[in-house]
Amino acid sequence: MRVCRSLAEFQILRKAIPPVKNVGLVPTMGALHRGHLSLMELAKSQCDIVISTIFVNPTQFGPNEDLSKYPRQEIEDIKKLEQSKHVDYLLLPTVEDVYPKGFSTFVNVEGIDEQKEAKSRPGHFRGVTTVVSKLFNMTQPQKAYFGAKDAMQCIVIKKMVRDLNIPIEIVIGQTLREPDGLAMSSRNVYLSEQDRKISTILYKSLSAAEQLWNLGKGSHCEVHTSASNLVQEILKVLSQEPSVLVDYISVGSRADGSELSIVDYHEGAIISLAVKLGTTRLIDNIELLPK
């Protein structure tokens, strides 16, 4: 694996990759876990060359968010990638490389402000779409890989690609979970031992809503259920752990993430949620598959 710490150096290497090669990109913010590695494995199984990037992107963090304390563990990350053998090029650009003096161009998917994750993190997705556009242009892949755990991110990036005719296929890799159900996330390291145990309640609550969904879906007489039924089921489970502070529970369209009040059993939905546990914000989601 070739490790590049400067964009200029990387651009020379990128130009040397023959155009016939199928290139896959796995952009990350580092602090790599098995979820990331599974995306790289998927990329390697579908592409000739896999490029990964590690860049903690300042423009997607709000002023009161965890940019400065976001886990940075470059040396361990590189070791993991070397061992996994799925990645051919690792680009670690500097903030000055990505946002040089005078930078002021943004890519923005408009009209998503009412979606709950977007509302909870104003400006977040604008930062994501901007940096992802830049990484796409820097690396020029045929395919790019993102994890399903960031459900709205996947929807927003797919929409940007469609709207701007970006000639890249977006591939979503499934959420990897710890044995007790917690979705893998770089932010899990923030959790105290106590909160780590409590955190399993997130997936339990989503699974309870899924069970309720499957029950209704199996019935012959019902065609839809109300979003609030599903939300109540989740809240019932989460209430077992009073230290879990709910930021939002969203029942959204699988197509565009827009909030649903009625969920058709033939359409399905994505239930996503964000909670605060201690000082840590955790998100998770589950896809309710249609009939």
Added chain:
Amino acid sequence: MRVCRSLAEFQILRKAIPPVKNVGLVPTMGALHRGHLSLMELAKSQCDIVISTIFVNPTQFGPNEDLSKYPRQEIEDIKKLEQSKHVDYLLLPTVEDVYPKGFSTFVNVEGIDEQKEAKSRPGHFRGVTTVVSKLFNMTQPQKAYFGAKDAMQCIVIKKMVRDLNIPIEIVIGQTLREPDGLAMSSRNVYLSEQDRKISTILYKSLSAAEQLWNLGKGSHCEVHTSASNLVQEILKVLSQEPSVLVDYISVGSRADGSELSIVDYHEGAIISLAVKLGTTRLIDNIELLPK
């Protein structure tokens, strides 16, 4: 020349162009004049394959601008391109191709609101950068060609390309003028016979300012001049034609278009102006070259 009226059809043709070929793009809004054709000739001299597009882009017109009456003359345009033999593929996408239902992603160069052309046409450059991004992605050229007449457009597109790491070289072709000095523009057809004569005053005024600039530049004791000196010189000339209503006169940085109050003889500037003549808005500019 292959003429494509659908994006889907064009995408198949684009994929068939071998990656070793050097592709040039000349995006236009049609109503082609010799200025456009000179860009295509330049493109053909530098590239293996030239793609041109004709698309009157609704998102770059303000609500009170001339979108509906903008000259459309597809058949004449195609004839001109066939005769010139500089273009290999002509894409004429439909509005629905470019902005399908649900479209909502914009590319925006921020921080240019104080520049006079941007201030005069709010939202214009956001429409330009968005459609140009889309055309870049649709056609995937190595080089793209724009005319110097739209001075601020050239600056904004170059900035977008730099900021977003778009792997395309922007080539600016010089403004072509009628024998009497009027800059060629698709909007010139709007002018009455009387106004067509009057319109020559624009280039006369810019040339007068250039003369003044060259005079100062030649002097050994001066290092700079004030922008208002140059503006006064232009106004003096324009005042000979009272039917010419000045929208703005801008003395801007050659690097980023920002307004200058002092112009260094070692830095130069771009003087650009917009006027209303009858119901027609005309723009023109001249580059003041540094010592």
